[in-house]
Amino acid sequence: MPLYRDEAVVLRTWKLGEADRILALLTAGHGQVRAVAKGVRRTRSKFGGRLEPTCHVAVQLHEGRGDLQIVTQAESLDTFPSLRGDPDRFADASALLEVAERLSSEGEGDRRRYDMLVGALRTLEQRPSPLLVPAFFLKALAHEGLAPALDACVRCQTTDRLVAVDPGEGGVLCADCRRGRPLSESALAVLRAVLGGHLSTALEVEDARVCAEVDAVATDAAEYHLERRIRSRHVMERA
Numbered sequence: 001m002p003l004y005r006d007e008a009v010v011l012r013t014w015k016l017g018e019a020d021r022i023l024a025l026l027t028a029g030h031g032q033v034r035a036v037a038k039g040v041r042r043t044r045s046k047f048g049g050r051l052e053p054t055c056h057v058a059v060q061l062h063e064g065r066g067d068l069q070i071v072t073q074a075e076s077l078d079t080f081p082s083l084r085g086d087p088d089r090f091a092d093a094s095a096l097l098e099v100a101e102r103l104s105s106e107g108e109g110d111r112r113r114y115d116m117l118v119g120a121l122r123t124l125e126q127r128p129s130p131l132l133v134p135a136f137f138l139k140a141l142a143h144e145g146l147a148p149a150l151d152a153c154v155r156c157q158t159t160d161r162l163v164a165v166d167p168g169e170g171g172v173l174c175a176d177c178r179r180g181r182p183l184s185e186s187a188l189a190v191l192r193a194v195l196g197g198h199l200s201t202a203l204e205v206e207d208a209r210v211c212a213e214v215d216a217v218a219t220d221a222a223e224y225h226l227e228r229r230i231r232s233r234h235v236m237e238r239a
């Protein structure tokens, strides 16, 4: 299979030499792929601006002998002009790409994981919500079997007075077993909606305090399981 076609989202790029770029792609059928786009940094490149982070493309790839494949064609499927033109939305998109990159591996296609990323980018482009990124983190973790347990205290199994959440413990905790981060009833309800198949309802929540709480829980959980900080979620702290 030296030459094949697939769909992909560009996750990350690195400069290579004078005019080339290495791309990390999340493909629909082949998992994460590293590929070289030759001449992509020249002004009259045949690839135009189609191979920037967040771009959703149909690609033809040539399987080389080493680890790096070669992009021989790329056609745009989505260009996401709004999220690429707006720094806040682009920061959110970068967080989606970062987590998608960490959760995927090479050569292992996972259509559901790929569709989740494309769906989240399209939602971010069309109707951004403060809960979009945390909801993606939670759904992506759930897809890997790593979502926090929300039904009962992870220590004593009671379903009453669930007041805290700890990713290291694996989920929510009651008032007697509490540790980790305090959790309000409203935030717990939103977390349950996201993971219980009511994502669109959850995305309508606008209460800033609840959104911040859900965001913190989702970021904690993602960072705990990825064993690293998500750079794109800490831009504000560095500023």
Ligand SMILES: [Zn+2]
Binding pocket: 153, 154, 155, 156, 157, 158, 173, 174, 175, 176, 177, 178
């Ligand atoms: Zn308990």
